[in-house]
Amino acid sequence: MRIPFGTISITDRSKHLINMILKSNRVSSGRYVREFEKKFAELIGAKESVAVSSGTDAIVLALAVLYDFGAKRGDEIIVPALSFAATGNAVLQAGFRPVFVDINRESLNIDPLKIETAITENTKAIIAVHLMGKPADIDAIKAIAKKYKLYLIEDAAEAHGAIYKGKNIGTLGDMAAYSLYVAHIISTVEGGIITTDKSEFAEVLRSLRSHGRACKCESCVLNTSSAYCAKRFQYGDNADIRFIFERIGFSSKMNELEAAIGIGNLDLYDEILNRRRKNLYSLMGRFKQFSSCLTTIKKEAYEEIGPHAFPIIIKESVKFTRSQLVNFLETKGIDSRNLFSSMPTQCPGFNFLGYKQGMFPEAEYIGDNGIHIGIHQDLKDEDMDYIIDVIKDFLVA
Secondary structure (H helix, E strand, O other): OOOOOOOOOOHHHHHHHHHHHHHOOOOOOOOOOOOOOHHHHHHOOEEEEEEEEHHHHHHHHHHHHHHHHHOOOOEEEEEEOOOOHHHHHHHHOOOOOOEEEEEEOOOOEEOOHHOHHHHOOOOOOOOEEHHOOOOOOHHHHHHHHHHOEEEEEHHHHHHHOOEEEEEEOOOOOOOOEOEOOHHHHHHOOOOOEEEEEEEEHHHHHHOOOOOOOOOOOHHHOOOOOOOOOOHHHHHOOOHHHHHHHHHOOEEEEEOOOHHHHHHHHHHOOHHHHHHHHHHHOOOOOOOOOOOOOOOOOOOOEEEEEEEEEEEEEEEEOOOHHHHHHHHHHHHHHHEEEEOOOEEOOOOHHHHHOOOOOOOOHHHHHHHHHHHEEOOOOOOOOHHHHHHHHHHHHHHHH
């Protein structure tokens, strides 16, 4: 039996749209990207969404927006120590300095009790990562952000479909950044998207993804007259808005082919979400029998976890290693991934920031002892049975 980590659903509708797009020769960002943005915003319950080329770019651009609202290069961003490296990379790529905070081992998310001691006069925002789709403690984090007048950005890369106290993840901060990579519930193969309720942020985001251009409305891109374009009014009808750059920007647009795959995924969203959530909750419930050796995240009554993958953490008391577990799973056809690392102390790329091993013990423990396995929509009940049976076999061996 084979249990691959991830999958992607490419629908007949997506294939039809792709063929239409190829025949049109209009493959760069256009009408289908706008359609995907509109439908994604409606799904999340946000007023605006801006599609970009990756989940990392989604975080980078969300942070870069802050320059238009008073932030300066080199200012500090609070980041959980445990996350996929893209979270920390994005802070640096945006021109800020990441200030890392340890996590709560049970939730895998940033520990709100440790945030305030990391805040300085140079702090501008907190990134709340919903790792493995488990909602962060948003109420506590928002209270801190409000107290210190900080922006709150959700890293919702793995949190498609997650709910916190009746509200969708992606609507709880100033902006939220999603990954649309292959392994995620909604995928465009590569790609990312930012949601926000603030139209002024969305306007800047659309500029940032296209080199910082003054305006990205269709009439300006095509250099046609537009009586309703504020930018054309500002610069004059004779100005070529395509070559007026108001800010330092990026080249981060989504293309039409990617949007077509995303539109098809949105058609299947409920089906994919429900299948993956059933797989996740099935494993979570049955995993209690292994509690003396292995643990995982827990579902609180006020939340729904975004079913991205199934995390497994090896307890300190056991006599086997992560490598032994991973190797056994592999021999039985179960693909796995390490459960990320402490970015500041276990990822060599961040060494220049000066953090030392032992400064983030909870994140470091997960970095040494955590894995995650797939629960995607192509896996059925018998696959979940097989996973449980394989783990039983390993523990009694």
